[in-house]
Amino acid sequence: MTTMKGSCLFSLLLAGLGVLGILEPTTTEDMHCHRAEHPIIAYKEIAPWLHVFKAKDAVDFSQLTFDPGQKELIAGARNYLFRLNLEDLSLIQAVEWQCDEATKRACYSKGKSKEECQNYIRVLLVGGKHLFTCGTNAFTPICTNRTLTNLTEIHDQISGMARCPYSPQHNSTALLTSSGELYAATAMDFPGRDPAIYRSLGALPPLRTAQYNSKWLNEPNFVSSYDIGNFTYFFFRENAVEHDCGKTVFSRAARVCKNDIGGKFVLEDTWTTFMKARLNCSRPGEIPFYYNELQSTFFLPELDLIYGIFTTNVNSIAASAVCVFNLSAITQAFNGPFKYQENSRSAWLPYPNPNPNFQCGTMDQGLYANL
Template sequence: MRCVRCYICDHDVWCVLQSAEWGVDEDTRRSCQSKGKTEDECQNYIRVLLLSGPRLFTCGTNAFSPICTTRPILDLAQVVDSVNGVARCPYDPKHNSTAMLTDSGELYAATVIDFSGRDPVIYRSLGSMPPLRTAQYNSKWLNEPHFVSAYEVGRFTYFFLRETAVEQDCGKAVFSRVARVCQNDVGGRFLLEDTWTTFVKARLNCSRSGDVPFYYHELQSTFYLPEQDIIYGVFTTNVNSIAASAVCAFNLSGITQTFNGPFRYQENPRTSWLSTPNPIPNFQCGTVGDGGPGGNLTERSLQDAQRLFLMSDVVQPISVDPLISQDNIRFSKLAVDIVQGQETLYHVIYIGTEYGTIIKALSTSNNSLRGCYLEEMKLLPEEKWEPILNLQILQSDRSLFVGLNSRVLKIPLERCSNYQTQRECLEARDPYCGWDRKQRRCSTIEESTNMSQWIQNITHCPERNLTQDGRFGPWTPWQSCTHNDGLLTVSTVAHF
């Protein structure tokens, strides 16, 4: 029987420090298969993996009987707590879900809550706040959603998703959304009991401008830059449409402005969706009356919360056109790094594709540099390509970690030594790199000993279709390595 392993790796020497098997017991597996599921489906797939101080909170599908465990980081094999995974983890490993833990210990999960996958939910559990969920079996709240990500911002939790649009009058369409709830929401009384009273959602627009705009309807991945309150998103066309992808960025202030605007409301299924004024246009979490949390909820406010949750206005991106767009390809994931150049800050965007390549692009307020492709990295030979499943930047190590089906790859963010001459260095237009005239080499700004001698020339996009050897050599032979952090000593083998 196959089982899932949890790993902890050392990012410096790139060896496995710990691993723990987490399989499915025979009775659970048989029960799963008796309900018509395949052998592959009746395994334990880890879908939630969250750090909480010195512990790891993780949830697995457990053969369509989801379960969550808490484990010490220093001993993954030890389970210190186990709870039911329903409403915290999907039953089906193919369901798109997301989850996050707040600083105060509440788990916010967006997943499906039943075996058949017909009851999608945004659910809060654990911690000191009461459990809350979105309205059950109400397609106006959530309609066949695919959850992408969740972020804690101030007193709000934001969820990013795509779903079938209930407000679409003609034909079926999928829209990308941002949803929001208050973290101090305690639910209603009698009406909306155990249900969010602060749930709102709005459509995200990512489109190519024109008399008839070309829409990238389906959100695939997001990246939040808290330093600048910007959300980057990867959007694609529908899988049954011509392949096309784009990256759009949204200011958090723009999202807030939309949530402060009018709602869209449908009186009954036979009427059209109409715009209606927002009864609380500058809503803020945390307004608590003398009756404690929720004490100021009137019958009218609960009725409004039950029917007014879809915003009329659309959240517009920070630029009229996408920052990056490309036809005949599907982007899958992205990560963004803020880089200090000689004269300004740059946002370097790493975009994973379904073909297993990573596009490195530039985002800046300079229109002549908008949408610049700096390079495209082919990680594996064409006959062995795998789609990019995850991208994570580890700032302390200045590395990009790439998740594939069969492996995890580590790529240095700064590879200035690849450029051997001043011309190569400057014409790469790489924000990480500049030419040090004193040391006569391409270096990062941190490596320069004299800033007046360190130059860049990022005035326009680099020339494309130039092949550059990434200089990633073959693996070295396996060798022993030892890790000691003062608490745990582990010996293992690795290659580099």
């Protein structure tokens, strides 16, 4: 694994205009490790210092979150929720969350297997004294609000559609803002053909990315999301619509204004502030070597840095890298210039930023409110 700095490059999308942005790549130094060889430590050597939690029949521990007030780790597995002691992973509470038999039968009737027709926890968010959690529920997604210190205590239950994927195979991400809005990036339908970045709950109106428009989202795999300042950021990988030579995957950083209230006419119930940029993680050179597929991220707010784990495309040489991106560089990327395609047959051309000093809530078209 190599470590290097990344630059935010390429592809911004202006909602509703079919505009993809261009960012000229920023030259960055490749952070070569000074050691010729890296030390390899066997698992058995560090085993005495590791704490392990296991539970019978519990698999697919895909969601983890923290309750810092109680120093607890909340884990979501298939059909289970767990509260664990943060220091030694000892069990505090285990709650079973199964699908009912009628829901399972309906899932089987749609051609899904017994493994698929389970409740896979895919959203696990702490909000104050409550835990908001969603599961696939045998392809009938469902969400609950629970007491954080007693997960059996359910306050309400709502549909998980547009908040949680139907299939356990679909990647998704979600976050709760301090004002109570839920932002989710997930598949909106049973077959997974309608991916969206969607806002629900809270006081602001529900909004989503444009439906069935590949210039907004093109078969994305959502990775992570963050509430930063006036924006909500999303990180994902998708098929690159601007790539002319065959099919390839690019990684993206996208953002929306949190005070966006949607547009009018064709942009009704749709984001008016959605933009996205390509994340360029590569080894520089005359012919750069790209790590195109983002797998995971970590945000360090003290330094405004985004760390990403990237891999190469499946048809390339197998390799991985860690790239770090400065949030200010990503912000600069969203200032344009852009890349514009008039129609599906025309070339992508440079397009100047029509509003270089864009800030949330400062436009006078009335498309969104200044909160």
